[in-house]
Amino acid sequence: MRHVISIGDFSRKDLDALLYDADKMLSYIRKGKVLHLMEGKIMGALFFEPSTRTRLSFEAAMHRLGGRVIGFAEPAATSLAKAETVADTVKTVAQYCDVIAMRSPFPGAAKLASEVSPVPIINGGDGAREHPTQTMLDLFTIKKELGKLDGLKVAMVGDLKYGRTVHSLCKAFTNYKNTEFIFVSPPGLRIPSQYKRGEYRETTKLELEDADVIYVTRIQKERFTDPTEYEKLKGVYRITPETLETLKKKAIVMHPLPRVDEIDWRCDSDPRCVYFKQAYYGVPTRMAIIRLALGGEKK
Ligand code: NCD
DSSP: OOOBOOGGGOOHHHHHHHHHHHHHHHHHHHHTOOOOTTTTOEEEEEESSOOSHHHHHHHHHHHHTTOEEEEESOGGGSGGGGTOOHHHHHHHHTTTOSEEEEEESSTTHHHHHHHHOSSOEEEEEETTTBOHHHHHHHHHHHHHHHSOSSSOEEEEESOTTTOHHHHHHHHHGGGSTTOEEEEEOOGGGOOOGGGOOSEEEEESSOOOTTOSEEEEOOOOGGGOSOHHHHHHHTTOOOBOHHHHHTSOTTOEEEOOSOOSSSBOGGGTTSTTBOHHHHHHHHHHHHHHHHHHHHTOOOO
């Protein structure tokens, strides 16, 4: 049993093994193979915050492994509405299932859950802090598309202050050699200093010509305390077909999604824009993550 709380808890060796397993899962999906690896197991999906991809790809992953899923996507329909604490909800649901995937608006919620839960906790996002499973599928995507994770120039674009996917991805890259970051954000949404590692440059402009990976993010409206601040910053960057013309031929454009208007939909047909493929890779990656958490037997 292993909790998945912070990407910082995973070494390069751990990540390599996970990506290897995800690749095996991908080939099973592609062959339409029916797996029974999690037969008789139940996953609890506790989503205290909106989610489309994370929740549904976790569900799909568990189904593809032969397991079942219980849970909620709307905390208003649970005893939280009766003022039950998150800790008590987790302790209760853990009585019904073998592993829990959860998302919360509170930084540190998954860590807290892991301290009270008798079953493994998988962090599907805790406020603006971390989103480790997104990072695992981001790494998987980069590896599949570019064939390597060392020696890459990675541009992070958008809301680098509140974007938890950016925070976890920056941490993960400390495992790989010679990463160079280009942090592109408005002055008010700069990357917090604890995530700046190794070589980097910071800019407010879309200077992406030399980047191998362009990781675009949504301005995280729900994290702003002042709505007028959001109004000022929304729409600050927009990747268009003209932007794509300035990129390397082999660059990839990623986005954890959902997008608002930061990538023009006319870009979607460019083979370098891999964000829907990235979502697709969420299923095999999360199959591997569930196996890791539950110590799935080898096939
Ligand atoms: C991200 C998240 O929830 O942090 N979405 C996701 O999990 N794919 C990004 C976002 O909401 O902007």
